[in-house]
Amino acid sequence: MEQIKPKKITLNPFEKVVEKLYELFDNNVLRYSVLITMTAFLVYLPRASSLFTQEIMTNMFFYVVVCLGLNIIVGFAGLLHLGYAAFFAVGAYVTGIMSATYGINFWLTLPFSIVAAIIAGLAIGAPTLRLRGDYLAIVTLGFGEIIRITVRNVGITGGAVGLIGIERPVFFGIVLNQISHFYYMFFILSIIAIFVSYRLYDSRLGRAWQYIREDEDAAAAMGINVVTTRLSAFIIGSCFGALAGSFFAVKMTAISPDSFMFIHSIMILLAVVLGGMGKIPGVVLGAIIVTIFPEISRDIGQYRLIIFAVILLVLMIYRPQGLWPDRQFQSTKK
Amino acid sequence: MTLWEIFLQQLFNGLLIGSFYGLVAIGYSMVYGIIKLLNFAHADIYMGGAFVGLIALSFFADSAIGNAWLGIVLSLLISMFLIGILGVLIQRVAYRPMLKAPRLSILITALAVSMLLYNTVMLLTHGQFRPFRTGLTHDSFFVGALRLTETRVVLLVAAILLMFILHQFVTRSMYGKAMRAISLDRDTCQLMGINVYKIVAITFFVGSALAAAAGVMAGVFYGTVHFYMGFFIGLKAFTAAVIGGIGILPGAMLGGLLLGLLESFATQIPFIGSVWQNVFSFVFLILFLIFKPTGILGRAESERM
Structure with a gap:
């Protein structure tokens, strides 16, 4: 519309610092030594810190997992998702119902949680992503509230009170019931999430997502199926959320509609x-x-x-x- | 009540609620048509309109204006004007810098504006319901088998009148013509000497004013207002806009009325009830997106040009 002028790139002080830091870390030896030190520090941390710190750190690792999940949808594929907590609720409730009501082992509920997320993702994503990408924003916004109304008014989810008495998971004979156990559990989960995110980012599929985000028409012209590729981002992101929700449920042992x-x-x-x-x-x-x-x-x-x-x-x-x-x-x- | 009486009653209720949906849907549809933005803040503008109307009304109730309806009409007009200005301000501050940014950025901006309005009102009202005292009587009378009150009849007529005025504005005036032109091709309009920013501002004014009118009317109808009132009506107005064909104004009105009717009849079906009313309209949105995404009045066209 207005005349396009060539823009000179000037870095502000903050960006200069970031660029400097980036150059510093671009050195592989330094990068890995920093990473290893950080990991060692985080592994050691529960032994030297209060329960409160451990709780916050656990919460932080949990957020790292869900944020990386949402990043697949919003960051990689460029779709706005406003009901991510609903997918997290799907996972938490699947685990909660199977574990608290039917007494099924926690680890066995995880595949069901993923299946539930795929079904929910298909039900919401398939009709919407076929059309304009931005319809997804308002449909997921609605879905978030609809899930909350549903769990509040259905018997199996315990209504407004929620579910209590979700069993603690057992891992090689150890009952995970200390905060430090959950600290390590979410720490490992966040490392897995980071690893999976990097693999996806550099994969053929990840490149396709970014291509669609940048230029939908060009991507389609190069033979990428825009609808199914977007849908795959939406569903993979939703599965991240549902899995995190399942782990959230066993950590809290009680969930209610207000958690989502x-x-x-x-x-x-x-x-x-x-x-x-x-x-x-x-x-x-x-x-x-x-x-x-x-x-x-x-x-x-x-x-x-x-x-x-x-x-x-x-x-x-x-x-x-x-x-x-x-x-x-x-x-x-x- | 006989089945026929229930039918008539629900028909009237559906039309009345549907006309509120329609008024809000028009704003969604107009903004979408002109700058391709799903304006999340629109639902909160509706809520803000109800609150401005409430404040104006309490002012008129104190001063000695004899007629209850006169006070309501005046507050309606004041609310429409002030909220219209608010809509223009939001457009200027939040959306205008983003018009050339990636689609995702402007959607997030709209979300932020919505959160800002919603939470500000929540803090100011302490999250409580506020009574909307109109001083109107609730005497009912019968037309055949249909039980009506004066309030309901006046509200329905007013809503239809507003839609009619809007339709005349969009089809007859120069500004309406410019709006329709911009929704077809923004860049060409600019080359043809249309001040696009001005027309976008006018669109926001008209859309927000209509949402404010719907908010005040909903306040008169339900008797209470609260900060949360916009959320579901926003979703339903979007549904209405999709049903009618997004970007098409008569479609938004038609979609609103149709959704109102469907909802009002669905709550009569056993097992659906009023708890599931919101879930029902959401399911209806998904079904429409699957089977008739272009809406009733929309032509089938692909997004790519």
Whole structure:
């Protein structure tokens, strides 16, 4: 519309620091030694810290998993998902019902949780993604509330009270009931999630997602089936959420409809957008910030959502690529 | 009541609720048509309209205006005007810088605006229901087998009148013509000397004003307002817009009325009941997306040009 002027790229001080850090870490020896030190530190941490710290760290690892799941949908495929907490509820309730009501071993409920997520993902994604990508936003927004109404009014989910007495999982003869057990469980899960995300990012499928995100028409012209490729992103992301939900259910041993409110979907989305959509370290950073921020500023409680909204707004207008953006994402945007 | 009486009663209820959906759906559809944005904040604009109407009404109730309807009409107009301005402001601050950004960015912006409005009202009202005192009587009278109150009849007539005025505005005025042109091809319109930003602002004004009118009317109808009232009506207005064909204004009105009727009859079916009313309209949205995604009045066209 307006005349397009060639834009000079100038880095602000923050970006300069990030670029410097990036160059520093680009060195493989340094990179791996930092990673190994961090891992060792995180493995050692439960022995040296209070229960409160362990709880927050466990929560953080949990957020890393769900944020990486949402990142597949929002970051890789460029689809807006506003009801992620609902998929997480699907997993949590499948595990909860099977474990609390029928006494089935936790590990056996996981495949059912995935199947339930695939069914829910197909029911929501298939009709919607066939059309415009942005219909998905409002349909998932509705789905989030519909799931909440349903679990509140159906007998099998325990209504508004929820489910209690979900059995603790047993892992090679050890009953996982200490917070440190869950710390390690979610730590391992988040490492798996990071690994899977990287493999997906570099895979043929991951490239196809990013291609569609950048230019749908060009992707279609190159022979990528836009609908099924998008749907696969939506479903894989949903499975991440459902699995995280299952683990959430056994950690809490009690779940209720209030554990899966709209605000949770928004917090996860904020973490992804804040960190940098599509960039895995960025999303991990976003997850860390979103978990730690409410802990260090408890008194703002009721203003939290307003602050989140303002952060989202300012980010979108002034820094849509997030704190730690994907280089590919940055370079292709005009 | 006989079956026939129930049928008539539900028919009237459905039309009335449906006309509210229609008024909100028009705003969704207009904005979508012109800048291809699903304006999440629209539902909260409706809610804001109800609250501005409430404040204006309490002001008129204190001053000695004898007639209850006069106070309501005045508050309706005040609310429409102020919320219209709010819509333009939101458009200017949040959406206009994003018009050329990737699609995902503007959707997230719309979500942020919605959260901001919703939570601000929640804090200001402490999350409580507020009574919407109109001072109207609830005397009912019968037309054949149909039991009516003055309020309901006036609301339905007012909603249809507003839709009629809008239709005249869009089809007859210069601005309406410009809106339709922009929805076809924005870039060409700019080359033809249409001030696109001005027309987008006018669209937001009209859409928001209609949503505010629907909000005030819903307040008069239900007797209470609360911060959460916008959420499901936003979803339903989107459903209505999809049913009629998104971007098509008569479609939005028709879709609203149709959804209102369907919902009002569905709640009479055993096992569906009012708890499942919202779930029902969501299922209906999914079914429509599967079987008739272009809507009743929409032509089949592919997204790619």
